[in-house]
Amino acid sequence: xxxxxxxxxxxxxxxxxxxxxxxxxxxxxxxxxxVVTGIKNNDGLIMMAxxxxxxxxxxxxxxxxxxxxxEIQNKxxxxxxxxxxxxxxxxxxxxxxxxxxxxxxxxxxxPKEDYAFSNNAKGALGLPKYNKAxxxxxxxxxxxxxxxxxxxxx
Numbered sequence: 001x002x003x004x005x006x007x008x009x010x011x012x013x014x015x016x017x018x019x020x021x022x023x024x025x026x027x028x029x030x031x032x033x034x035v036v037t038g039i040k041n042n043d044g045l046i047m048m049a050x051x052x053x054x055x056x057x058x059x060x061x062x063x064x065x066x067x068x069x070x071e072i073q074n075k076x077x078x079x080x081x082x083x084x085x086x087x088x089x090x091x092x093x094x095x096x097x098x099x100x101x102x103x104x105x106x107x108x109x110x111p112k113e114d115y116a117f118s119n120n121a122k123g124a125l126g127l128p129k130y131n132k133a134x135x136x137x138x139x140x141x142x143x144x145x146x147x148x149x150x151x152x153x154x
Contacts, residue, residue: 029083030140036070036077036093038148040114044097045069046077046147051090054130065089069096090133091118095147116147 036046049064051057056064070079072095094103094115104112117123121132135143 027085029085030137032081032084032089032137032140033142034079034081034091034093035142035144036079036116036147037075037144038114038116038146039072039075039077039095040147041097042072042075044072044095044099046072046079047094047096047101048079049092050081051092051130052087057090057092057130057133058127064092084137086138087136088134089118089137090130090135091143091145092127092133093117093145093147114147116145118143118145120146 032050034048039046046069048066048068048070050066050068052065056062066081066084068079068081070077092115094111095113096103097113098104103115106112117128117133118135119133121128123129123132
């Protein structure tokens with residue numbers, strides 16, 4: 001769980017942009033659309049960390065490939081990453097309801113804000129393994145991730 005928290009803290013770097021360098025280098029790119037459903041209310045932001053390796057998915061020191069924030073409307077958020085190089089990725093999300101840029105925990109260390117992962121992966125007492133959350137991005141695609149508390153209950 002602490003690894004997840006550290007990665008979420010790194011999301012304070014909102015809206016990191018991908019420059020055109022991938023296209024300039026001749027790498028195939030596309031658009032990834034992430035639709036987040038099951039959000040309790042329209043307060044705050046959805047914070048997303050997009051990792052492109054097991055190392056930056058789990059690491060406390062290494063930043064995710066991309067971090068961004070999305071607005072919430074009608075208890076849903078849509079985050080769009082354009083010019084994303086094709087490859088393998090995993091996503092971590094949390095609902096930053098109070099917009100303080102970090103995931104909040106109670107005195108027992110249990111998250112007070114909802115969270116979710118690509119493939120709606122679940123972890124046993126913390127961050128799911130990279131292999132459960134990873135997906136192959138090889139064409140323009142839309143994925144849906146549910147933030148529903150019931151689905152995230154362990």
